[in-house]
Amino acid sequence: MKERIKLANPIVEMDGDEMTRILWAKIKERLLAPYIDLALEYYDLGIKHRDETDDAVTAEAARAIRRHKVGVKCATITPDANRVVEYGLKKAWASPNATIRGMLDGTVFRKPIIVSTIKPAVRSWVEPIVIGRHAYGDLYKAVDCVVDKPGKVELVYSPADGSGEVRLPVFEFRDDSGVVLGMHNTDRSIRSFALSCVRYALSERIELWFGAKDTISKRYHGRFREIFAEVVAAHAAEFAAAGISYRYLLIDDVISQMMRHRGGLLWACMNFDGDVFSDMVAAGFGSLGMMSSVLVSPDGCFEYEAAHGTVKQHYYDHMAGKPTSTNSVATIFAWAGAIRKRGELDGNPGAMEFANKLERAVLDTVESGFVTGDLLGLVDPPAKAKASTDEFIGAAAEKLERSL
Ligand code: NAP
Ligand code: MG
Numbered sequence: 001m002k003e004r005i006k007l008a009n010p011i012v013e014m015d016g017d018e019m020t021r022i023l024w025a026k027i028k029e030r031l032l033a034p035y036i037d038l039a040l041e042y043y044d045l046g047i048k049h050r051d052e053t054d055d056a057v058t059a060e061a062a063r064a065i066r067r068h069k070v071g072v073k074c075a076t077i078t079p080d081a082n083r084v085v086e087y088g089l090k091k092a093w094a095s096p097n098a099t100i101r102g103m104l105d106g107t108v109f110r111k112p113i114i115v116s117t118i119k120p121a122v123r124s125w126v127e128p129i130v131i132g133r134h135a136y137g138d139l140y141k142a143v144d145c146v147v148d149k150p151g152k153v154e155l156v157y158s159p160a161d162g163s164g165e166v167r168l169p170v171f172e173f174r175d176d177s178g179v180v181l182g183m184h185n186t187d188r189s190i191r192s193f194a195l196s197c198v199r200y201a202l203s204e205r206i207e208l209w210f211g212a213k214d215t216i217s218k219r220y221h222g223r224f225r226e227i228f229a230e231v232v233a234a235h236a237a238e239f240a241a242a243g244i245s246y247r248y249l250l251i252d253d254v255i256s257q258m259m260r261h262r263g264g265l266l267w268a269c270m271n272f273d274g275d276v277f278s279d280m281v282a283a284g285f286g287s288l289g290m291m292s293s294v295l296v297s298p299d300g301c302f303e304y305e306a307a308h309g310t311v312k313q314h315y316y317d318h319m320a321g322k323p324t325s326t327n328s329v330a331t332i333f334a335w336a337g338a339i340r341k342r343g344e345l346d347g348n349p350g351a352m353e354f355a356n357k358l359e360r361a362v363l364d365t366v367e368s369g370f371v372t373g374d375l376l377g378l379v380d381p382p383a384k385a386k387a388s389t390d391e392f393i394g395a396a397a398e399k400l401e402r403s404l
Pocket of ligand 2: 274275276279
């Protein structure tokens with residue numbers, strides 16, 4: 001029996017719901033506990049415990065991430081009216097991810113997990129295209145209205161100190177009805193976003209691209225471009241030391257270049273672009289079960305998770321005693337990401353090496369043709385049969401054991 005790797009500082013562990021909670025326990029038992037002493041600080045974000053604590057546990061977990069800098073989170077239910085009934089909840093609590101993101105002022109980066117046997121829809125993509133989405137403002141905090149009779153629409157800014165009011169004509173409706181929209185963002189939010197992108201690019205040592213449309217929207221999009229340039233300039237020495245660069249491009253130029261790019265970069269997106277293009281990139285790379293995600297705060301906290309949800313239908317099957325074939329790859333990668341980051345921050349090469357071997361074991365399992373149902377139609381050469389949830393984790397555990 002080899003000696004277990006020890007961590008000097010805690011990883012904040014956030015347990016979750018449904019099928020991913022089942023995966024969570026199996027991953028810890030089969031892939032982690034035998035090899036590494038994780039010094040975990042445990043928070044149960046399962047829906048029952050959030051309800052019992054009036055959701056205080058979510059805020060406690062976010063504060064713990066701020067303290068320890070590294071967390072790993074299982075997927076959780078964001079309750080709607082149906083879930084309130086299903087789980088007998090006091091109310092429809094807020095999304096834990098939104099609460100944690102708000103408290104850490106962080107940005108979510110989604111990164112596809114690449115295997116040689118799944119060919120991306122875009123032939124040139126060989127390395128991950130990571131998308132960072134600004135998750136505040138623009139269209140998502142806009143006011144809009146329908147104009148159904150003639151009249152003038154203006155944008156009015158009234159400074160709180162009573163100084164000169166600004167009035168800008170938006171449009172004068174004369175003989176047609178229509179729609180208008182007003183939206184905003186704040187320098188602080190844009191700066192936090194830019195800083196999180198800089199942190200991520202430095203952490204992964206990959207190029208940073210930001211695309212907007214400042215030729216048309218000179219002030220609004222122009223402000224984003226300016227702030228990005230300032231934040232990057234303040235980290236120029238670190239970029240040079242890491243051997244990475246920053247590029248601003250027009251958003252349409254980003255799109256056309258991305259379709260011919262090999263990947264291996266961070267694409268920072270304004271809110272709407274991130275909403276749309278993250279789904280395009282995810283679909284282009286294959287499956288939700290192969291998409292990892294990390295929340296990065298401007299002051300350098302990292303929270304890892306899978307991008308998918310709790311895989312509800314698989315959980316209902318599991319509870320009904322039926323076999324399941326749920327993909328655990330993204331959840332295992334979340335653990336590997338947290339362990340590697342902990343190792344990096346603590347100067348613990350053993351932990352970093354373990355994280356690499358854990359990822360390698362999982363990728364080798366998939367590449368050897370041993371896959372869960374979601375990947376069955378995607379892998380080439382085709383797999384003969386689908387592995388159950390347990391069989392997949394068991395096969396990865398065997399490969400890991402052999403590699404250590
Ligand atoms: P989901 O859990 O992402 O699953 C949607 C569908 O995608 C599944 O039914 C399954 O398709 C497929 N899928 C996703 N992950 C998979 C995996 N690991 N292995 C195999 N197939 C996978 O979304 P949902 O079922 O709509 O949502 C369930 C709950 O998750 C909701 O309560 C929602 O609030 C929550 N959620 C949480 C997070 C988070 O915590 N980060 C994110 C999103 C959603 P098939 O059924 O066709 O096999
Ligand atoms: Mg979307």
